[in-house]
Amino acid sequence: MTMMKAGLFLAEKNVAMGELEKPITKNGEALVKVSFAGICGTDMMIYFGKHPRAKVPLAMGHEFSGVIENINGESEFSVGDRVVVEPTLSCGKCEACLAGQSHVCKNLKLIGIDKHGGFAEYTTVPLDRLHPIPDGLSDAHAALAEPVAVAVHAVRRSNLKVGDNVAILGGGPIGLLIGLMAKRAGADQIIVSDISPYRLDKAKKLGLFAIDAKEVNVTEEIKQRTNGVGADVVFEVAGTQITANQMIEISRIQGQIVVVSVYKQSPLIDIAAMHFKEISLTTTRCYSRGDFEKAIRLMATGMVEVAPFISHELPLEEIAKGFELMENPDVSLKVLFQPN
Numbered sequence: 001m002t003m004m005k006a007g008l009f010l011a012e013k014n015v016a017m018g019e020l021e022k023p024i025t026k027n028g029e030a031l032v033k034v035s036f037a038g039i040c041g042t043d044m045m046i047y048f049g050k051h052p053r054a055k056v057p058l059a060m061g062h063e064f065s066g067v068i069e070n071i072n073g074e075s076e077f078s079v080g081d082r083v084v085v086e087p088t089l090s091c092g093k094c095e096a097c098l099a100g101q102s103h104v105c106k107n108l109k110l111i112g113i114d115k116h117g118g119f120a121e122y123t124t125v126p127l128d129r130l131h132p133i134p135d136g137l138s139d140a141h142a143a144l145a146e147p148v149a150v151a152v153h154a155v156r157r158s159n160l161k162v163g164d165n166v167a168i169l170g171g172g173p174i175g176l177l178i179g180l181m182a183k184r185a186g187a188d189q190i191i192v193s194d195i196s197p198y199r200l201d202k203a204k205k206l207g208l209f210a211i212d213a214k215e216v217n218v219t220e221e222i223k224q225r226t227n228g229v230g231a232d233v234v235f236e237v238a239g240t241q242i243t244a245n246q247m248i249e250i251s252r253i254q255g256q257i258v259v260v261s262v263y264k265q266s267p268l269i270d271i272a273a274m275h276f277k278e279i280s281l282t283t284t285r286c287y288s289r290g291d292f293e294k295a296i297r298l299m300a301t302g303m304v305e306v307a308p309f310i311s312h313e314l315p316l317e318e319i320a321k322g323f324e325l326m327e328n329p330d331v332s333l334k335v336l337f338q339p340n
């Protein structure tokens with residue numbers, strides 16, 4: 001039995017280096033030698049012991065790029081190819097899968113939660129979950145394909161039209177990526193609220209209009225900036241009750257709210273207030289394969305520049321430090337590990 005290094009989730013707020021058996025590919029899988037793997041909000045949820053499906057010890061990490069070490073089965077890929085992994089695993093049998101909507105599979109699973117992921121030297125990946133990394137796109141940047149795909153999906157599910165005013169509540173990695181995507185989609189004003197000076201500063205540097213929700217009244221500010229009308233499209237990406245209230249207040253009459261957040265506790269939503277303004281509410285889950293391909297293209301062509309999102313690159317040995325950094329939104333945005 002060959003062993004490999006892995007960064008393991010062991011218990012609530014306890015991650016450390018350890019060893020796992022080096023996985024052996026089954027038919028239809030590739031062994032991927034991980035190049036870069038990012039920490040996501042979902043990994044933070046596991047880290048805080050709040051994820052019902054995570055079993056210890058677990059090599060988390062669903063946002064990763066790597067190089068194919070071996071292939072078991074028929075594939076267009078070759079050993080040595082650089083790849084990025086689309087981490088969703090669908091059942092292929094439920095009504096969503098049969099309708100070609102496998103991203104909302106009834107039994108959706110994720111590499112890095114339901115099986116070991118990218119916080120390890122190697123991991124096995126079904127061949128149909130691999131995407132080639134185009135020349136000119138670095139392995140580090142490619143590791144952000146997954147959060148970029150979340151933003152692509154959110155904006156494509158919105159009714160955003162050229163010239164629209166957009167409000168984004170929450171300027172974490174997902175909110176800011178939605179901001180960049182909204183810019184590409186032709187939005188006029190893109191107003192991002194957050195409470196962290198570091199993230200507000202990032203938003204400004206990305207050319208978005210940032211408002212400090214601790215200092216100003218977000219609803220008044222957005223009303224004022226839109227001639228009293230409100231935002232055409234509101235993205236809720238903070239996951240709080242406060243922003244769930246604001247999203248309705250700042251939406252224009254017949255506007256659209258896109259809820260991207262996964263709430264730790266489901267918020268109360270004022271449906272009566274939505275009714276009077278005839279607001280539509282859309283939710284989003286993950287991304288389709290097409291969204292993932294678009295995300296890779298947007299990065300490869302330079303349409304979306306992800307370099308400013310990477311706040312830290314660490315060897316996997318510093319897994320505990322990586323999680324401590326991500327605990328504080330005032331010092332980090334996206335931490336990437338390099339397991340090899």
Ligand SMILES: NC(=O)c1ccc[n+]([C@@H]2O[C@H](COP(=O)([O-])OP(=O)(O)OC[C@H]3O[C@@H](n4cnc5c(N)ncnc54)[C@H](O)[C@@H]3O)[C@@H](O)[C@H]2O)c1
Nearest residue numbers: 041170171172173174193194213238239261262284285286
């Ligand atoms: N729909 C999906 O498939 C999907 C995929 C990925 C992430 N998500 C969800 O999207 C959300 C954002 O993800 P992220 O990785 O950017 O998370 P994050 O925690 O880094 O970002 C949330 C941001 O909201 C800010 N915030 C907190 N309170 C606020 C307030 N009152 N007003 C304005 N901003 C406030 C925080 O400072 C932080 O910057 C999370 O809820 C996450 O679970 C959903």
Ligand SMILES: [Zn+2]
Nearest residue numbers: 040063146147
């Ligand atoms: Zn993620």
Ligand SMILES: [Zn+2]
Nearest residue numbers: 091094097105
């Ligand atoms: Zn299914």
